[in-house]
Amino acid sequence: MKNIVVIGAGTMGNGIAHTFAQSGFQVSLVDVKQENLDRAIKTITTNLDRIIAKGNLTEEEKTSTLGNITTFTDLKDAAPKADLIVEAATENLDLKLRIFGQMDELSPAHCILATNTSSISITQIAAATKRPEKVIGMHFMNPVPIMKLVEIIKGYSTSKETFDEIFELSKKLGKVPTEVNDYPGFVANRILMPMINEAIETLYNGVAGVEEIDTVMKLGMAHPMGPLQLADFIGLDVCLAILNVMYEGFKNPKYAPNPLLVNMVMAGKKGVKSGEGFYDYSESKKAEKVSKMFLK
Template identity: 70%
Template sequence: MNVSVIGAGTMGNGIAHVFAQNGYKVNLIDVSEAALEKAIATITRNLDRQVSKGSITEEIKQSTLQNISSHSSLGAISHSQLVVEAATENEAIKLSIFKQLDEIAPEGCILASNTSSISITKIAAVTSRPELVIGMHFMNPVPVMKLVEIINGYATDAKVTATITELSKKLGKVPCVVNDYPGFIANRILMPMINEAIYSLYEGVAGVEEIDTVMKLGMAHPMGPLQLADFIGLDVCLSILQVLHNGFGNPKYAPCPLLVNMVTARKLGVKSGEGFYVYTAGSKDLVVSPRFGNQ
């Protein structure tokens, strides 16, 4: 199977890595040559880490890299049986991409989206092949996390669902099939928890470290909700909450004003160097942002 991955960012390069490591020929596509170069460098570093840990051999590393070709044009999908879109979590961008994919992809090619919240039914509706459109939501970091949330759109064919389910297993992942409603399952449950943690900070119930410690030690979460929000990206969290709020019309999904302000101020978490914590290159110490030091 020839696979194309659209978008060379964090999720796209992780998805390309996993497919290529499992023997699939992958076209990694991005309009930015710099993003493609960065993606290949990231994949190489991650493979080197796997080699150093003994989880793969040097031969597997080399074959994985050989399985990936980078392209700046969507024309590279012309011989693909599967396209996985992993562009930024923006509805207008995704709809535009899928319109183009539908025009270029060969007949019978499955079009999948790695979206974490945007309606698969809505994405499928801009194509002439809604029965071949499906959600394939990987978790970050893709090479490590086992879950793939598979989302059926309103018109997704059952054979397509079965194909993507089996493919996910071949990648060493655990597929979970869900239906297309706002937030699906992962983010419908996760984002209100993160939002409530932010509200707890906003209302002065407890500080950043206390909130995260309660959830780590009390609920056995590997990472507290505020640290996790930083890791996901506060802009992404806000976008997903807005999808939930708009989709259900329920005030319980309304984003906390503190989250809105932080995103407006471009305090986005790990990606910007500061969110609820401050992130310094080369340091693994978790330091609470001075903004919340006196909470």
Template identity: 70%
Template sequence: MNQIAVIGSGTMGNGIAHTFAQFGYKVNLIDINQAALDKALETINKNLGRQVTKGTLSAEEKDNTLTRITTYSDLRAGVEHADLVVEAATENLELKLKIFRDLDAAAPVHAILASNTSSISITHIASVTTRGAQVIGMHFMNPVPVMKLVEVIRGYGTSDETTAKVMELSTKLGKTPVEVNDYPGFVANRILMPMINEAVYTIFEGVAGVHEIDTVMKLGMAHPMGPLQLADFIGLDVCLAILHVLHDGFGNPKYAPCPLLVNMVRAGKLGVKTGEGFYNYAAGTKDAPVSSKFLN
């Protein structure tokens, strides 16, 4: 596999493009919004610059990485020579189904179609294509250039050959791939989201405050970041969407989202991306104070 196409130039998409390009692959980064593509290239340039400053990348390697990335606002043109397409669009089922229908028609017959979805069924996504054996999940973790895990999700019809190729490719990116089967939330979010939801319930029921809950998990359980701060970084809307997938997929009330989380999303308090969630990010993400809503 030499030619990679990445659909979506947001946080995950530009991180995936950055990583593939850094490891020598030619990458077509595709988005319908040219302004978003320009912003993505700025972000990649900035993040590569940080690597140069830290001494983990040379200035020459940075320049070479950037030259391997080409942007496209037309999906068909961007994927026509792709060996692998990684979809990293918004976590919305109908949008992903449309993208995969279009990809099936536009990508070469040999191309593997992967989704970076964090919870949506790969089997469902594959059902709208004529190449179910070549559809798979590649769930990268954020920030993609730093985090080592790739959750490789096999749909019901994903072939052994496709799985082996994606596992090998992930290893070539310096990642640790973990193969999992296609059930709601896969492994990472099936375990993580109920923990975050329980942390929100702990506030909702008045057991403890935001800072106290996160401190217990950081110091008591050796988590690098507390669950509420992590939820802010993921996006509270994304957390809510994944909980809905778990709740609908299993029909188990233990996955029902906390009413406080629902209200925060309705109010537009989504975390870092809106400047406020459980913490306030008006002055940046470092040492963010607890949002006034949660102060006693």
């Protein structure tokens, strides 16, 4: 396995491309907009510079990593030589089904089709292809170049050969792969998202403020980041999408997203990516509570 295609140049996509490229793989990064690709390469370059500053990478290795990445705006130009395609598009089922149909049509028969979905059924995604035995979940954690965990999720038809190959490949990336079965939210988000949702519920009910809730979880539970700050970092729209998938999948009210989260996303308050969420990132990343407007 030498040629990797990554679909989506956003936060997760550029991180996945960075990780594969730094491990010596030839990476084709695909996005529908050239501006997204340009931004992704800039982000990867900045992140490589940070690694160099810490003494964990040389300038030569940075040059080699960037040289391993080629960008495309059309999947049909990248897919024909792919050994593995990793889809890292928005957490939207219809979009993923369309992309997987294209991946299946355009890639060679031996190519494994993986998704970085954080909650959607691998079995359902695989049904959009004619090679369900070669469809698998590779759920990387953000930031991808730093976080060690990769959830490896088998669909109903995923073959043992496909699973074993992706499991070993993840080790070659310096990751710790963990086998997970195909249920909504898998393990990471099935546990994490209800906690984030409960933190939002706590704020919504006026039990404590944003910084106070995060302080309790950081100092009392030894979490490196409070749940509301983490939600901002993940993206409130992503949190909402995952909770909706879990709510639909389990039909359990404990997964129903809090109204405050729904309102914030509708208002465009998506966290770090929009410059504003539970904290204000627009002015020197000064922590300011912005959710009070929804509590009136």
